[in-house]
Amino acid sequence: xxxxxxLVLALLVVGTSLAQKSPxxxxxxxxxxxxxxxxxxxxxxxxxxxxxxxxxLVYYGESVEHRPLFVAIVSSPENMQNLEQIRTDNLKRTxxxxxxxxxxxxxxxxxxNVHGNEAVATEAAMMTxxxxxxxxxxxxxxxxQNQVLIVDPCANPDGKERYTVWYNQKxxxxxxxxxxxxxxxxxxxxxxxxxxxxxxxxxxxxxTQAETEQRIKLYHEWMPHLFVDYHEQxxxxxxxxxxAAKPVHEQVSPFQHEFQEIYGKNTAAKFDANNWQYFTKExxxxxxxSYGDTYPMYNGAIGMTIEKGGSGRxxxxxxxxxxxxxxxxxxxxxxxxxxxxxxxxxxxxxxxLADEFANYFxxxxxxxxxxxxxxxxxxxxxxxxxxxxxxxLDKNKITYGFAGNRSGLxxxxxxxxxxxxxxxxxxxxxxNAYQVKSVLTQVLFEPEAxxxxxxxxxxxxxxxxxAYGLQAYALETxxxxxxxxVKSAFEKNVVNGTPxxxxxxxxxxxxxxxxxxxxxEGIRARVTEFAFEINGESYPAxxxxxxxxxxxxxxxxxxxxxxxxxxxxxxxxxSNSSYVDKGKDFGSSDVKVIKAPRVAVVGGSGTSxxxxxxxxxxxxxxxxxPISILEADMLxxxxxxxxxxxxxxSGNYLNGGNFTKVxxxxxxxxxxxxxEGSLGMFADxxxxxxxxxxxxxxxxxxxxxxxxxxxxxRIEPYQDRERMGISTTAAGAIFEVKMDQTxxxxxxxxxxxxxxxxxxxxxxxxxxxxxxxIIPSLDHYRFGFIGNKLKPQMNQSMVYGMENQGRGQxxxxxxxxxxxxxxxxxxxxxxxxxxxxxx
Numbered sequence: 001x002x003x004x005x006x007l008v009l010a011l012l013v014v015g016t017s018l019a020q021k022s023p024x025x026x027x028x029x030x031x032x033x034x035x036x037x038x039x040x041x042x043x044x045x046x047x048x049x050x051x052x053x054x055x056x057l058v059y060y061g062e063s064v065e066h067r068p069l070f071v072a073i074v075s076s077p078e079n080m081q082n083l084e085q086i087r088t089d090n091l092k093r094t095x096x097x098x099x100x101x102x103x104x105x106x107x108x109x110x111x112x113n114v115h116g117n118e119a120v121a122t123e124a125a126m127m128t129x130x131x132x133x134x135x136x137x138x139x140x141x142x143x144x145q146n147q148v149l150i151v152d153p154c155a156n157p158d159g160k161e162r163y164t165v166w167y168n169q170k171x172x173x174x175x176x177x178x179x180x181x182x183x184x185x186x187x188x189x190x191x192x193x194x195x196x197x198x199x200x201x202x203x204x205x206x207x208t209q210a211e212t213e214q215r216i217k218l219y220h221e222w223m224p225h226l227f228v229d230y231h232e233q234x235x236x237x238x239x240x241x242x243x244a245a246k247p248v249h250e251q252v253s254p255f256q257h258e259f260q261e262i263y264g265k266n267t268a269a270k271f272d273a274n275n276w277q278y279f280t281k282e283x284x285x286x287x288x289x290s291y292g293d294t295y296p297m298y299n300g301a302i303g304m305t306i307e308k309g310g311s312g313r314x315x316x317x318x319x320x321x322x323x324x325x326x327x328x329x330x331x332x333x334x335x336x337x338x339x340x341x342x343x344x345x346x347x348x349x350x351x352x353l354a355d356e357f358a359n360y361f362x363x364x365x366x367x368x369x370x371x372x373x374x375x376x377x378x379x380x381x382x383x384x385x386x387x388x389x390x391x392x393l394d395k396n397k398i399t400y401g402f403a404g405n406r407s408g409l410x411x412x413x414x415x416x417x418x419x420x421x422x423x424x425x426x427x428x429x430x431x432n433a434y435q436v437k438s439v440l441t442q443v444l445f446e447p448e449a450x451x452x453x454x455x456x457x458x459x460x461x462x463x464x465x466x467a468y469g470l471q472a473y474a475l476e477t478x479x480x481x482x483x484x485x486v487k488s489a490f491e492k493n494v495v496n497g498t499p500x501x502x503x504x505x506x507x508x509x510x511x512x513x514x515x516x517x518x519x520x521e522g523i524r525a526r527v528t529e530f531a532f533e534i535n536g537e538s539y540p541a542x543x544x545x546x547x548x549x550x551x552x553x554x555x556x557x558x559x560x561x562x563x564x565x566x567x568x569x570x571x572x573x574x575s576n577s578s579y580v581d582k583g584k585d586f587g588s589s590d591v592k593v594i595k596a597p598r599v600a601v602v603g604g605s606g607t608s609x610x611x612x613x614x615x616x617x618x619x620x621x622x623x624x625x626p627i628s629i630l631e632a633d634m635l636x637x638x639x640x641x642x643x644x645x646x647x648x649x650s651g652n653y654l655n656g657g658n659f660t661k662v663x664x665x666x667x668x669x670x671x672x673x674x675x676e677g678s679l680g681m682f683a684d685x686x687x688x689x690x691x692x693x694x695x696x697x698x699x700x701x702x703x704x705x706x707x708x709x710x711x712x713x714r715i716e717p718y719q720d721r722e723r724m725g726i727s728t729t730a731a732g733a734i735f736e737v738k739m740d741q742t743x744x745x746x747x748x749x750x751x752x753x754x755x756x757x758x759x760x761x762x763x764x765x766x767x768x769x770x771x772x773x774i775i776p777s778l779d780h781y782r783f784g785f786i787g788n789k790l791k792p793q794m795n796q797s798m799v800y801g802m803e804n805q806g807r808g809q810x811x812x813x814x815x816x817x818x819x820x821x822x823x824x825x826x827x828x829x830x831x832x833x834x835x836x837x838x839x
Contacts, residue, residue, distance in 0.1 A: 019051045020135065023126040031127055032329025034316070035119050035164045038067055038157045044126055045072045045153065048133055054080045054144075055133050061214030064195035067157035069214055071109075074133045075148040076141070079105055086148060087222060093358040094223050094300065095365060095436040096397065101358075106147040106350035109224035109301075110339060111292060114201045116159020117191030117312030118232035119167075120328060124335035125153035125230075131336075132343055143343050146350035150224065156193075156200050156211060163191025163312055177318045177325045186312050189609035196621070197613025198821065201229070202288070202458070204295035205444060206822035207395050208617070219299075220397055225353040226259075227301045228342045229292035230335055232311040236321045238277035239334055240284060240307035241267050244293070247452040248286045251369055251439045252297055255356040259302045262349065267341040276334060287451075288458035289443045290822075298440045300360040302353075306338050361436060368433035370442040374479035376403060376411065378471040379427035384508035384570075386429065388824055389468045390485075396444070398437045401481020403428035411473035414447060414465045415736070415752065417782045422473055430481045447474060448783035459732025459758060461784030462822075466734055466754040469825030490569040495558045499574035501586060502546040502561055503539065507748035509622065509824060512831035514568045515544060516625040519596035521560055524550040527836055529590045529744070532583025534575055542747025542836075545586060547578075550593070592839045597644040597671075599834065604631040606653030611675060614818045615647055618827065632658075640665040645834055650676035650816065667806025671838045673830075675813045676759060682810065689768035689803050690812060698764070730757045733786035737773040737799045744836035745772040745800055745811070748828050754782065755799055755815045756823055762793040763814055769803030773829075800829060802837060809838045 024030050026044050036044075049057045054077045059070045079086060082103065089101030110128070112121035129151045132140045143149075154160050163186070170183040178184070189197050198209050207213040233240065242260040264280050271278050284305050286294050293303035309320070310331045317327040346353065379386050393400060403424035413420040424430075433442050443449075447463050465472035505511055506527075518525050526545040531538065551557050565572050578586035585591075599619070603612045619627040630638055630646075632653040640646065646662065648654070654662055659681065666672050674682065683690045737753045739746040746753075753773060765771045775797050786794070801812045811833045817826025 021047065022130050022134075030329075031123055031332050032316070032327060035167055035328075036123060036126070037164055038154060038161050041122055041126065041153055042068055042070070045070070045129070048072070048130070052133055052135065053077060056080065056083070058218065060218040061210070063156075063158045063211055065158045065161075067161065069155075069157070069211060071150050071152045071218065072129055073148060073150050074129065074144065075105075076144045079144065079148060083148070090223055090354075090357075093354065094361045096220070096223070104351055104354045106226070106346050106353045107150065107222055107224040108147050108226045108228075108342065108346040109150040109152070109219075109222065110228045110230070110342065111152045111155050112230045113153070113160050114155040114229065114292060115192045115199075115231060116156045116161070116194070117163040117186060118230075119160055119163055119191070119312070120232055120308060120310060120331040120335060121230040122154045122160060123328070123332045124339060125151055127332060127336045128339035128343075129153070131340060140343075143347040145347070147343070147346045149343060150222065152215070155215065158195045159191045159193055166191070167315055171315060175317050175327075179313075179318055183315045184313050184318050188605045188607075189603075189612070191312055193609065193613060196617040197609045198617060199610060201231075201292050202290050202820055204292060205290040205396065205440075206392070206820065208821040213395065216395065223299065224296065224301050225357050226342065226346050227292070227296035227303050228339070229303070229305050230339070231305060231307045232314075232331070233307040233309055234311065235309050235314050235318055235326055237307070237309040238279065239271065239309065239338075240279055240282070240305070241338055242304040243281050244286045244305070245282050245284055245457075247449075247456060249294070249297075249443065250450050251443060252286055253360055255360075256297060256302055259345075259349070259353075260304060263302070263304060263342065263345050266345050267338055270337050270341055271334075274337075283457065285457050287449055287456055287460065289440070289462065291458075298443050299437070300357050300439075304342075306335065308334050361438075364438040365434060365436060368438050368442060370433070370446060371476060372412070372442065372446065372474040373434070373477055374411075374430060374432040374475040375441075375445045376409070376422070376424060376473045376475065376479070377429040377431070377465065379429060380425060382470055382507070384505070384510050385468050385470055385824070388508065388510070389464060389470060390429070392464070393431070396437060396440060398431065398441050398444075399435050400429050400431040401485045402426060402483050403430045404482025406482070409473070409475070409479070411475035412447060414463065414472045414474070414782075417447070420473070429485065430479055432479060432481075434478060434480075445474065451785065456731055456785065459756070459784070461732045461734050461756070463734070463783065466756070466782075467823050467825060469750065469753065469828075490566075491571070492566045493562045493572050495562050496574075498548065498558065499576055500548055500578060501575045503573040503575060504544040504546065504565070504570060506542040506544055507540075507750075507828070509827045509831070510568050511544070511570065511748070512828065512835070513623055514564060514570050515594070515831075515835060516623040517564050517568070518546070518561070519594070520625065521554070521564070523554055523557070523560065525594045526586075526591050527594055527744070527747070527839070528584065529592060530584045533581040534577075535573070537573065540748070541741065542744075542832075545591060547586065592836075594835055594839055595644070597834060598628075598642060599625070599645040599647065600628040600630050600643040601647040602632050602635070602649065602653065603629050604633060604653075606632050607649045607651040608677065611649040611651075611816060614816070614821055615649060617821055618818055618830065622827070623831075635661060640670065641668075643670065645671050645673065648672055648674045648678040648681075650678055652677060652680060654678075654681045663805065666808035666810060669807040671809045671811065673811045673813065673833050676761070676816050679761065679763065679812055679814060682812075683763065688810075689766045690801075691764050691767075692762060694764045694767075727787035727789040729760050730786040730790060731784065733757045733784035734782040735775050735794065735799075736780040736782060738776055738780070739800075740770065740772045743770050743772040743802070744839070745770075745802060745829060745832050747832050747836060749825070749832070753825065753829070755817075755826070756784075756819050757786065757794075757815055758819065759815070760787075760790050761814055762790075763798045763812070765796065765798050766801045766803055766812075769801055771798050771801050773800030774798055811837055
């Protein structure tokens, strides 16, 4: 009986080994013949996991459109049996877990297809994972002896599927490389972003998107030593791999630099052997902290970006500028070669990767490298903004504590950009760099990154106190928390009698969510346009009142209000009188009823898909408030009288009859909110007060300056022209904006708001409108790169304004207040524009 059992077991093992299939065998077509739908990618990895004992799938969540998010893990059979020990040992190296590791296995994580229309990546992921997992590949068996390979074959399945479905519909049966053929002209919005048209490769630190937040949770369970992120670039560029371009952040360690060189040379040898073109040390820098290469870098890993020429436009094959056909097959093979190179160098350097990873956390935790070692965030009066920031720190595993009562401290005041004395209270928070997440802490809080080179791929300033609208200080010395942070339990509101009015605060995004929920329930809310005092308490303009009068027909009125306030953890005050001690009584005409607005946003061709996505996401996922989406090229067919608010994302798409139709709607009582580039559709036109210049003399003076600049640029060395070009651009420059606190656009924001300027647009003060937010002087510049030719133009410029047109209004937003959905403080300005302006 025992012999029969052994024979059956042996036959089962042989059968299992014969059952594994390569991607070509499983899918039924060769790599490069078509793009594989996401569900078939899932099927293939499930096939490998079911037929190979050393392959494991981990489903870590799902996309917005409910497609599975997963990673595939492969290593030697011995390592797979000991996988949990390897994982926890690695966390001990970081300090996230206590204890000493007993294993030394490198962890190599490779991510594909974070940009959906860079769809070659997923095809390459299947090929590379198969080569590593193939039990008949003796070379791969040696690679897996000392490394765990984690592959995320598609980090953005919704974007990839949008692209794949479109291409499979439009692609020709016979390869058509003609760039003018329809299959090479992807329509708006393209497959690059996720469901909400957000760029997942710029969301790592902020974790605003569901895909990112779920992935980072898994990332923190592993903390890989190497992270390789696969992309595509323009078709006329060959192939890019590390080392990265400058600027490289000062926090990147010597070993991280060195390993990029090791990888680059190994990959170059493979490409040279095949006569494949490539470049390194250009274009793709290591600065902005929310990329798929920088975020791992600031978490101790070797982060690297891979870019193959082609992208969504190339499809199955397209002619480049040299007349060569760049095929999908070629792109897959090249990315596959880059992936195998990463597996090889990880195996050769596995022990050193583990040791250097441990040293990274040990050294930085004991001796933080950057200038500022501690950060104090003031908590008084900003409870809900502070709560939002602490939630982000928790997602990034950054620790903090209560400051306690201290005096005689000195540090950089973020608000002024200058050194100042200050003291702390029991409500203030201390975040210092003497912790596991030392580097990430310093990077996210640094007022300004040190630039080796001003030519950067992304923004240059992102400091969290500005993003969350909180007063803070950066200290050059260590300042420990007086006691651990313990979140105080929310004291729930209770229904207590029948108060005449409930009073709710307005200074954080959560308050806008509360208001949106009230309006959806049919509850009439009011906003106070003047500050007031009642029952010994002071309340600023923008405070929300919920009066019993006007809500008498709302069933379970008190319970609904209290339940919603408790859901959002908002403490309500009450009053049994409309008579105030100071300010306007509750029955005043300056206490405005907030009409629940019917909102639409313009999307489609001509609009910025990213800005559109930020707006769409804000309404659906943050406000949870309905919004209609109107295609720009179909506006002529729509009845705009159905809407009270029309949001115009950045872009240029209103012209002729559509422009006239929108303006007729505004003058009849509608409200348009124009953001960034869309202001150009109104600027310098008769009947509008929006203009680049106050006077013709100013315009002529600027034209003269521009002409002189262009003349000097013509004789600059050719290779310096890119550097000349950035002198008229802004890359995340932070300016202090003086807000008119008497105007509804400013309610809850405070007197000073800090804008992130990412464009070179400059507008003069409105001559026939309200300049609600201005840059009155260049003294209001704080941090971040802005070109020397552009910076002077910001003097006495408008950032946020409003002008009346007939019975309606146009709200002008020169800077995007919701940039990438992480600029938290700007969301209140958008909420003000939606709910309060024009009421």
